[in-house]
Amino acid sequence: MKLTILFGGASFEHEISIVSAITIKEKLSSFDLSFIFCDGDHKFYLIEPSKMKAVTFSKGEHKKMPQLTLTQGGFLQKSMFSTTEHKNTVLNLIHGADGEDGTIAALFDFYNISYIGPRVNASIFSYDKRHTKYYCAARGVKYVKYEALHSDEHKDISLDFPVIVKPASLGSSIGVSIVKEESGFDYALDTAFEYDKNVVVEPFIEGVKEYNLAGYMAEGEIKFSVVEEPQKEEFLDFEKKYMDFSRSEQVHKAEIDDALVAKLQNSFEKVYRGMFEGALIRCDFFVVNDEVYLNEINPIPGSMANYLFEDFSRVVEELSGSLPQKKHIQPSYEYIHNISSAKGK
Template structure:
């Protein structure tokens, strides 16, 4: 199968996207892969597969590679006497801003390019955590209690300490702090505000059970990954998550009951259906006193959560053959012609 991996982007998670792309190069050995890099200035480059290594980008070597433009149905590479079209299914692997906020989805939709990844609506409701909370309320999905803070207001929190403070629109635990008492709150807010003007404050639940479940829809049915119980200390910090994004070996299935696995799958269904079709996503759940709570939605998980699937290559191929198709309006100018005819023009 031919697949173009689009990665990079102008976000705090730019380097993580590079790590993910390099990991998938090694993981998808049976695919006909090509790579398109989006730099921080939103220029696109066709990356030589043999040069897919971290130093290519850290040293700026990608700038010597073919620069691409975009047109209806394809990315274009202009040569001296011809133009080469880079067609085929695109895998949106840009983490954070650009990739997960709906920007790339809008671009690909606008130019009618087939892609694996969250559509615009799904991006909006998963990128900003406050919108994720609203989605939970609308779909009757239980989630962790929260309070919202904005950079232009100052107030005290109403919940008891310890709490966790996180930017509303970032993943990978960037800007996240655990606050154990009031004296630490202002500093934690300042750290979070470095990355976002909106902040979520949630109770930090001691010894909580956490489980990850990924999945996608193919041929009208949701295909689930195994359930993982991530190993962590206080919480998965940036360094731990950064290293996890390079994982390619399948992890062990969590030792949980069939009843709990069914609860996790049912909640995943509520999140995914009528929102994330066309994407492979991972949901991170908390389980408190037997109750499943949605913690976060990862619309483009690190390295596409390949380590949670027994047949990751087969899964991507099935997903690529089941992508939703947007319907374009047919423009025939009947209205203008009828007006012109009525006026005798």
């Protein structure tokens, strides 16, 4: 099938999006793929598949390739003598800002472009960790308690150390610190505030069990991946995560009993249904005393969490066939007509 991979973006995760796209290219080699790169200035380029290498972008060679603009139904490529339209379904693979904050989703909704990825609402509830917690509270999904801090206000926290400090709206562990005692807290805050003016602070739970589960909706049913117990040190730093985004080998199932798998799937479904349709998401859970807590939602996981699925090509085909259609509202002029005729105009 035909599919366009959109990657890049004006984001701190720009580079890992490039890595993700290169990985997906290998994993979906049976597809008829095209590649659209969004650069840091929000310009779109059509990338020659054979040039899908990291250095193409770091050296700026993409700038020699055809530039695209958005139009109703797709992307437009104009040259001196002709205009070509690119109208495939797009896999939104921009991690972080632009891709996961609802911007690309809104653009594609507005321009009526079919896409795999979170819709605007889903983006808002997953991009900012505070909003994820608002959402969990409303949906009856357990989450780790937290305090939110803003860079403009000085506030003491009431949590005991150790804590974990995170920018509210970044993925890939960027700006995240574990703080063992109060003396390190201000430095950790400063680090996080470099990336976001909102920060969340959570208790750091030593030795907590962590499980990742991905899934998507096709034909009204949620299809789950295997459950993975991520190999980790205290937590993955950006460099390790960067490597992690190029993963393509299937993982081994976590050795947990069916009851826990069912609990994880149940929490996943509460998060997904009625919100994340159209996206393949990965939920990262903590398990403490047999209780499942949502840690975070990755609405565009690194290399689409391909390594958690047995047959990733089929996953993408199924998902493409079940994308939500936005209902188009055609405005009426009923009241204006009524008023105009009442006025005799």
